[in-house]
Amino acid sequence: MSDEAKRLEEAREQFVAQWGALGTQWGINRTMAQIHALLMTTAQPLGTDDVMEKLQISRGNAHTNLKELVAWGLVRVVVKKGERREFFEAEKDVWQIFTTVARERKRREIDPALGVLHQCAEDSRDMQTPEGKQFHEQMRQLEEFVGFASKVADRVAGMKHGFAIQLAAKMLG
Amino acid sequence: MSDEAKRLEEAREQFVAQWGALGTQWGINRTMAQIHALLMTTAQPLGTDDVMEKLQISRGNAHTNLKELVAWGLVRVVVKKGERREFFEAEKDVWQIFTTVARERKRREIDPALGVLHQCAEDSRDMQTPEGKQFHEQMRQLEEFVGFASKVADRVAGMKHGFAIQLAAKMLG
DNA sequence: TGACGCTTTCACTATTTTCTGAAAGTTCGA
DNA sequence: TCGAACTTTCAGAAAATAGTGAAAGCGTCA
Structure with missing residues (x-):
């Protein structure tokens, strides 16, 4: 992995962690805020397992909060052709x-x-x-x-x- | 107690209870929201014991949240002459x-x-x-x-x- | 039909937040 | 300097919230 890719990973982790902390203050559940941060800074849609891995959380937790974000209208479900599982993509505007x-x-x-x-x-x-x-x-x-x-x-x-x-x-x- | 006084008590209790529930949703501690509601609808300043009694909460809880409201600037401390204890009054505008x-x-x-x-x-x-x-x-x-x-x-x-x-x-x- | 791949639910556990009650601190008058 | 009248703090209890992991559900395809 190149130096810049590493730096990007770090910056994203930083953003995810801090956005999660802010979310808590805003009365939003930490995980939900973190998933939102992750998705906002990722170009391609992620699957549940990606989210679980990146944030080190359980499937149930990832699932619940992804669906909650969809309910808020902040995240869209994306289906890739030929793929059975769902991917998630955040509104970026x-x-x-x-x-x-x-x-x-x-x-x-x-x-x-x-x-x-x-x-x-x-x-x-x-x-x-x-x-x-x-x-x-x-x-x-x-x-x-x-x-x-x-x-x-x-x-x-x-x-x-x-x-x-x-x-x-x-x-x- | 007159009929109207009773009705007023009930209406106030209703408001306090519901405002407290709303506060929770807003990410504000229930007790703090309740005290605020109580004080907003009470003409004369109340003492800590009044608040404890009306809301059925402990002294520590009442104290902490009253001071928190003061820190927010939503409640003022009022000293009555000849009285040693502090009274609290909410901004009503x-x-x-x-x-x-x-x-x-x-x-x-x-x-x-x-x-x-x-x-x-x-x-x-x-x-x-x-x-x-x-x-x-x-x-x-x-x-x-x-x-x-x-x-x-x-x-x-x-x-x-x-x-x-x-x-x-x-x-x- | 059945089994594979993925989603959803949920009982239980862990963590965080809030509340209590009692002890310690402060202020002031006698 | 004492003690009554309050205020403040805080350790531990209680309640609320969030997270886990495993089982149940669902649709698809061989």
């Missing part, structure tokens, strides 16, 4: 990754919060005491804000890269 | 809460990622093989995007409520 994650997190984190807040605001709508009114008002404001965030997330997730850049440039300028 | 959380998450999640990516991009700067070049390019794009996100976060976190509303209205309109 950064803006695409971002919108996918944004959509998914909105669905998993924002939408449920909205439900809770709406319910609580409803339940306290008619309260008369100062404490009751204050509670209702707080719920209402939270609901309003989160609903707003929800719309922004939809909007951003639906934008084309170019348009987002333009908007952001205006914002930062 | 929604936009304020949002900017605080945005700042904190940027610091904890975005900035470290930027460090990792920059390092990896550097380490692969001079690679010559197609795989090496591709790796470098991927790191570069990720770094660029995350750096950009970092700037946007700073900008948004620094905005006044009114301005943000205006911007968002333009965006959604």
Whole structure:
């Protein structure tokens, strides 16, 4: 193996390890983040056994997290003709990754919060005491804000890269 | 206790419980989210023992998470004159809460990622093989995007409520 | 049909995170 | 200087989460 190939291996391992650690902080399972990192930096699709070997994990673990990444929409299943097993390939376009994650997190984190807040605001709508009114008002404001965030997330997730850049440039300028 | 007071208690408990569950999904410790919910919906500041009692948790747990909330900047310590113990009060303004959380998450999640990516991009700067070049390019794009996100976060976190509303209205309109 | 190659599931184990409760530390008034 | 009133820390217990490995499932082809 050439010197550069070795360096590339090292750099990739570095990236995989650190991305995994970051994933943990982000509330994402370490293995899932590591597989994603591995796949993002590999040109050709990998099979389950490749992933198991590179990350030194069990088949069950590799399988579960690969499928989870597919469920998130961050990884595609690729079938090679003449091959029976499945290969996996990560989306590599950064803006695409971002919108996918944004959509998914909105669905998993924002939408449920909205439900809770709406319910609580409803339940306290008619309260008369100062404490009751204050509670209702707080719920209402939270609901309003989160609903707003929800719309922004939809909007951003639906934008084309170019348009987002333009908007952001205006914002930062 | 009046009927409404009872209903308020129930609604609050509902909110606390559900907000705690949501916190977990968001990668935030359940107790911390619950204390935050409790404090956000309570007009007057609470002491450690109040929190322990309402949430049925130990002193150590209450203490640790109250201090953590203070460290995040979501809760203030209040000293009442003539009282030796500390009371705690949550920030209630929604936009304020949002900017605080945005700042904190940027610091904890975005900035470290930027460090990792920059390092990896550097380490692969001079690679010559197609795989090496591709790796470098991927790191570069990720770094660029995350750096950009970092700037946007700073900008948004620094905005006044009114301005943000205006911007968002333009965006959604 | 059956057995091969691969995928999927799941009971159990390991690891990580969170919580408890008690002891130690701090502050302040008498 | 003592001790009451709080706050803070932390070792170990409990709970939650993640990972393993083996068995079961599935589709294909001889």
